[in-house]
Amino acid sequence: MKKYEIAIIKGDGIGPEIVDEAKKVLDAISYSHGFELSYHDYLMGGIAVDRAGVPLPDETIEGCLRADAVLFGAIGGEKWDSLPRELRPESGLLKLRKSLEIFANLRPTVVYDELIEASTLKESVIKGVDILVVRELIGGIYFGEPKGREGDRAFNTMVYSVPEIERIAHVAFKAAMRRQKRVCSVDKANVLDVSQLWRETVTRIAKEYPEVELSHMYIDNAAMQLIRNPKQFDVILTGNLFGDILSDEASMLSGSIGLLPSASIGGKAALYEPIHGSAPDIAGQGIANPIATIASASMMLRHSLGEVEAADAIDKAIVKTLKEGYRTKDIAAFGAKEICTTDEMGSIIANYAAKKGE
Template structure:
């Protein structure tokens, strides 16, 4: 029997309760697919600061690096907002990504037929949407030097090397090969030299993937097209700041941030997490939606462990649970047969996983 070591970081706010449900589902699917998951819990974020005085203890970094994958809930909250920047929960997450060496953020957006009315966008625009954003995570303007804030001016630097572009482009094309073989590279090559290098390098990498249809789109047009006609997209490949904005825009297509998973990969160990925050205002009430974390666990099985059948089983279970009318409070107005607590929806999905 195959055995995997999983680092668990529950984090702050609703993090512990949503991760608990993902583990419940993982246990159900591992029993059916004949592999074993061994979990070790570690601290990060505000919870780590309260105990250790830092947002990312060294033992968490070491534990994650010695694992096959990291499953993470959420961090942050007003309690820690006034700390110096280096001690805030978010700084712990940025450092963990750096320590793990992850450089590609993967965000799928799929519209479930049963929830097509959840978005503010017309159902006829959304039906059948299934897109995948590949965002470069460790370069670009967020990390470029020099950067400074002076009394009367401030500046940042947008930098990409050819090697950085090439490695993220390969992940984009590999993703497209596993899907519908269409890749749209998003840049601003009409005004930015860094985007001109981006486009040139993506076109060079495309030569190794003749089966993939490559197109280019300026980021402002891409933002408009995501809302106007999101069905046109299969895989979207883009840089850090553009990907940050476009992936959040894409999240509105699904109508609920509580449904959207993500993966950060490409380095030593992959990091898998829901895209939503820690929602401290509802923590402990049993009303948070764990589906995004459960789907992040499915991504972990698919991309980190190679357990594709197990990932498929979880994703099918989630779809069937929604089809049968089970909803958490955030989705209760959308054809709910039964409104479930956080724990109840996790148990129902685990049961469906076992029956598939």
């Protein structure tokens, strides 16, 4: 029997609740598909500040580097917003990404037919949407030097090198080869020197993938086109800042940020997490939607562990659960036959994934 080591970072707010449900589904699917998962818990975020005095203890970094993959919930909250930047929970996540060297963030956006009314856009616009945003994660303006404040001015530097652009471009083109074979590279090449280098490099890499159709789009137009005609996109390739914005915009096509997963890959270990935040205002109430975290666990099985059949089973279980009318509070207004708690939703998906609910 194959055995995998999984580092667990539950984090703050609803993080512990949603990660527990993902673990429940993973346990069910690993049993039915003949492999074993071993979990090790680590601290990051506000809880790490409270217990260890820093948002990311060295023990967490070391544990994640030893693991086959990392499953993460969410961090942050108003409690820690007044701390110096280096002590805020978000600084821990940025440091972890850098430490793991995970340079590629994959954010899929799929519109479920069962929740099509949850979107603010017309059905004719969003039905059938299936987009993958490939965001460069450890470069660009978030990490560029110099940065800081001098008197009444502040500055950040957007920097990308050719090797950084090349490696993220390869991730996007390889993903497109498994999908509809279309890549749209998003930049601001009409204004930024960095984007001109980005466009030149992506165009050169595209020649290695002759089956993939490459297009380019300015960030402002891309933001508009995501709303006007999202079905024109297959894989969107872009830098850190633009990807941060576009992936959140794309997520709302589905109608709820509580539905969508993400994977950060390409480094010494891969990190899987829901795209939503820690939602401390609903923590402990049993109403958080665990689907995004469960779907992130599915991505973990697929991309890091190679357990593709198990990942497919989870994805199908999510769809079946929605078809049967099970809803958490955030999506209860859209076709709900039964409103579920966080725990109940996790159990239903786990049962379907393990084929106990057929």
